Amino acid sequence: MDKEIKILAISGSLRQNSSNKALMNAIIGLAKENVKFTIYGGLGDLPHFNQDIDAVEEPVPVRELRTHIKEADGVLICTPEYGNGVPGVLKNALDWLVSSGEFINKPTAVISASPSPMGGDKANASLLLTLKMINADIVERGTLVIPHITLKLNKEGNITDPELKQELLSVLQTLEHACHQGETI
Numbered sequence: 736m737d738k739e740i741k742i743l744a745i746s747g748s749l750r751q752n753s754s755n756k757a758l759m760n761a762i763i764g765l766a767k768e769n770v771k772f773t774i775y776g777g778l779g780d781l782p783h784f785n786q787d788i789d790a791v792e793e794p795v796p797v798r799e800l801r802t803h804i805k806e807a808d809g810v811l812i813c814t815p816e817y818g819n820g821v822p823g824v825l826k827n828a829l830d831w832l833v834s835s836g837e838f839i840n841k842p843t844a845v846i847s848a849s850p851s852p853m854g855g856d857k858a859n860a861s862l863l864l865t866l867k868m869i870n871a872d873i874v875e876r877g878t879l880v881i882p883h884i885t886l887k888l889n890k891e892g893n894i895t896d897p898e899l900k901q902e903l904l905s906v907l908q909t910l911e912h913a914c915h916q917g918e919t920i
Contacts, residue, residue, distance in 0.1 A: 737769040740914045743807035745775045747814025747825035747858070754884045757892035758848050759813040762903050770911060772811075775803055784830035797831045804832065808914040809842040810871070816849050816858035821865070829865050839870040842913035844877035844906050854882035874913040877906055 744763060746756045763772045780796040788794060793801075804810060814825055821829075832838055845862055847855030859880050866873060879902055881887065887896040894900045 737767070738915070740770045740808050740911055741806065742766075742770060742772050742809045742811055742910065742914070743775055743803050744772045744811045744813070745778070745825070745828075747778075747812065747822045747862075749779050749824055753815065754850070754888060755813045755815050755846075755848050757888055758846070758881070758884060758894075759811070761888065761892055761894050762811065762813070762846075762907065765900070765904055766907055767911070770907070773803060773807065775800065778824040778828055781824070781828055781831060784827050786834075789831070800828060800831065801835055801837050804837040804841065807841070809844070809874075809910050810838075811844050811846070811910065812862065813846045813848065814855065814858055814862060816847060816851075816853075816855035819857045821858050821861045825862070826865070829862075829869065833869055838866065840872050842874050842877075842910055842916075843871040844874055844879075844910040846879045846881065846903075846906065848881035848884035850883060850885045852882045854880040854884070856880045872913065874909050877909045877913070879903070879906055 744759050746759050748755050777796050777799060782794050843866055847859035849855035863873060887899050889895050
């Protein structure tokens, strides 16, 4: 049996019925048995980023986020696009991680999905810039922009598009491989 791989899954949306949350859950359903996901649900609990607060005492929700990332072998982010960019709650979470170092060399896959024909491409590009700045290891072939997501998932959140399913499996395999590469020998 393969070694267990721990992946932290983060949705960039707070909406309960978010297509990106549904997509994230569908991706988790495609994973091999040895890949264990933790879904991070604390985006809405994080205080607004303020470096002065962090310098005095790390807020508990921030400490929890940092611990989740530190303990994960890899990170999967699924995000919508708001106002031609990264949703504020996701950007806020990343701001808390800029100087703390948890993302350094952390294998990371980034997927943006939108009902629009552009698929959240601007959010994807912006998110990649931020993640590269904090030294996340964006895995090769580990990014995906998905247009018309509402036509590719059914009401139950199952993937109905065979091509998309294959692309998501490829992203998962790439992330898993990158997590294996990060193992110490």
